[in-house]
Amino acid sequence: MKEQPVVFKGTRKGLHVYISNDSDMSEILEAAAGKLRSGKPFFEGATVNLTFLGREFDSREQAQLLELFSRYMKPGSVDFQIQPVSGEKQENPTTDHYHSFNGIEEGMTRFVRGTVRSGQRIFYEGNIVIIGDVNPGGEVIAGGNILVLGTMRGIAHAGATGNPDAVVASYCLQPTQLRIAGYIARAPEGETEKPPYPEVAYIKQEQLFIEPYLPGKGKQTDYILNNKV
Amino acid sequence: MGEVIVITSGKGGVGKTTTTANIGTALALAGKKVVLIDADIGLRNLDVVMGLENRIVYDLVDAVEGVCRLKQALIRDKRFEGLYLLPAAQTRDKNAVSPAQMQKLCEELKEHFDFILIDSPAGIEQGFKNAIAGADKAIVVTVPEVSAVRDADRIIGLLAANELIEPKLIVNRLRMDMVKRGDMMNIEDTIDILGVDLLGVVPDDENIIVSSNRGEPVVTEERSLAGQAYRNISQRLLGKEVPLINMETEDTFMEKLRRLFSGKNNKRY
Numbered sequence: 236m237k238e239q240p241v242v243f244k245g246t247r248k249g250l251h252v253y254i255s256n257d258s259d260m261s262e263i264l265e266a267a268a269g270k271l272r273s274g275k276p277f278f279e280g281a282t283v284n285l286t287f288l289g290r291e292f293d294s295r296e297q298a299q300l301l302e303l304f305s306r307y308m309k310p311g312s313v314d315f316q317i318q319p320v321s322g323e324k325q326e327n328p329t330t331d332h333y334h335s336f337n338g339i340e341e342g343m344t345r346f347v348r349g350t351v352r353s354g355q356r357i358f359y360e361g362n363i364v365i366i367g368d369v370n371p372g373g374e375v376i377a378g379g380n381i382l383v384l385g386t387m388r389g390i391a392h393a394g395a396t397g398n399p400d401a402v403v404a405s406y407c408l409q410p411t412q413l414r415i416a417g418y419i420a421r422a423p424e425g426e427t428e429k430p431p432y433p434e435v436a437y438i439k440q441e442q443l444f445i446e447p448y449l450p451g452k453g454k455q456t457d458y459i460l461n462n463k464v
Numbered sequence: 465m466g467e468v469i470v471i472t473s474g475k476g477g478v479g480k481t482t483t484t485a486n487i488g489t490a491l492a493l494a495g496k497k498v499v500l501i502d503a504d505i506g507l508r509n510l511d512v513v514m515g516l517e518n519r520i521v522y523d524l525v526d527a528v529e530g531v532c533r534l535k536q537a538l539i540r541d542k543r544f545e546g547l548y549l550l551p552a553a554q555t556r557d558k559n560a561v562s563p564a565q566m567q568k569l570c571e572e573l574k575e576h577f578d579f580i581l582i583d584s585p586a587g588i589e590q591g592f593k594n595a596i597a598g599a600d601k602a603i604v605v606t607v608p609e610v611s612a613v614r615d616a617d618r619i620i621g622l623l624a625a626n627e628l629i630e631p632k633l634i635v636n637r638l639r640m641d642m643v644k645r646g647d648m649m650n651i652e653d654t655i656d657i658l659g660v661d662l663l664g665v666v667p668d669d670e671n672i673i674v675s676s677n678r679g680e681p682v683v684t685e686e687r688s689l690a691g692q693a694y695r696n697i698s699q700r701l702l703g704k705e706v707p708l709i710n711m712e713t714e715d716t717f718m719e720k721l722r723r724l725f726s727g728k729n730n731k732r733y
Contacts, residue, residue: 349624350659352617352618352620352621352624353614353615353617353618353621354618354621354622355621367659368657368659370617370658371614371617371657372614372617372618386656388657
């Protein structure tokens with residue numbers, strides 16, 4: 236069986252792109268473009284450190300690859316590494332999926348101080364904590380949980396890399412749109428009452444629930460923390 | 465050294481130009497040396513609102529390109545001591561000047577004036593970037609409409625990215641009768657979303673249109689409510705603490721009675 240020409244792997248240091256040794260350049264570019272297209276909303280606007288692993292590329296091929304990737308994301312550091320043809324098979328990833336973030340209980344967290352305003356986009360592979368508001372038109376996208384210590388009025392996408400255990404919690408949850416993994420919910424039409432208590436959104440039985448998380452009303456919270464679906 | 469303040473909004477038609485003209489005039493009336501810069505190259509109208517259109521010989525682009533000396537492009541407003549206008553070019557576009565050139569221009573004007581007010585064009589493109597390039601402070605103008613507030617929010621974000629943090633907010637064209645009926649966003653909601661300091665609230669006033677058409681800023685009219693609001697705003701810019709004007713319209717007897725019993729006082733904006 237011929238291996239896939241291009242395999243993406245998300246790591247703590249950024250995106251690793253494994254490139255098969257026996258594919259030619261046009262095949263590689265085509266496969267990479269396909270993958271980038273399907274992951275477009277995820278990569279969009281993000282600064283990603285890129286590491287290309289595989290055979291040696293000449294400067295023209297390197298430029299081609301970089302040009303393709305920079306159409307979908309802002310490349311941070313870029314590194315080309317040569318990997319031997321064989322012997323390292325076990326190190327190659329077995330899935331072609333951008334690994335979902337697993338640090339829901341504890342893991343990498345980015346803290347953002349200040350208000351996320353319209354047109355701003357906060358992206359992080361791990362959990363995100365916003366110390367401020369998220370206004371309409373602002374977007375927060377996290378591989379893990381999203382916590383807003385203020386009012387959430389924009390778009391939140393928790394578990395964006397495919398983790399349905401992620402939650403979105405806010406002192407005042409009034410999002411335009413709420414997404415967890417592949418699930419999308421939008422605000423009800425018309426005037427909505429401002430919720431008087433902090434709330435948490437999560438996925439249970441393939442449905443998105445929004446419930447208060449205050450002590451005393453915390454049955455749901457216990458459920459989320461102790462019995463993962 | 466003077467202070468460069470950019471007046472911006474994102475959305476068009478919320479009253480940037482009117483605000484610039486009126487604050488500038490009010491500051492000049494308060495004895496300050498003021499220059500108004502129209503940064504809306506290609507769509508100039510600050511000169512029209514100021515009634516100085518027929519006196520333009522050179523403009524901002526001429527001054528920047530060295531066609532004339534900066535002093536030659538400045539139009540002195542004969543009605544108000546210490547008030548000058550640097551008009552925009554009408555036959556060029558936003559790319560005719562660069563942010564670096566605007567910065568240099570502002571530095572030069574700072575040495576001769578107390579206040580340099582820049583009227584920014586709508587949008588977030590080149591013209592906006594030019595307008596904010598030389599600014600020390602920013603005033604964001606919005607109207608109590610969802611779309612304008614959304615744009616103001618975006619602008620505040622962009623200003624912060626350009627190190628113009630903590631801009632001041634002017635809520636323009638507020639209609640108390642509509643707010644009372646619940647048909648218009650109120651001030652509290654607007655500030656709650658934008659989270660910036662309020663510099664002033666200007667009531668909707670027909671006089672603005674009349675005075676703009678005549679080329680006479682409304683601040684000169686003692687009895688206009690909007691004029692009073694602009695005078696207060698300029699006093700606040702000078703560091704004085706002025707309470708917001710009472711914009712309650714005349715109430716009917718029944719309304720007064722109802723408020724008396726409900727224990728609510730007149731809201732002061």
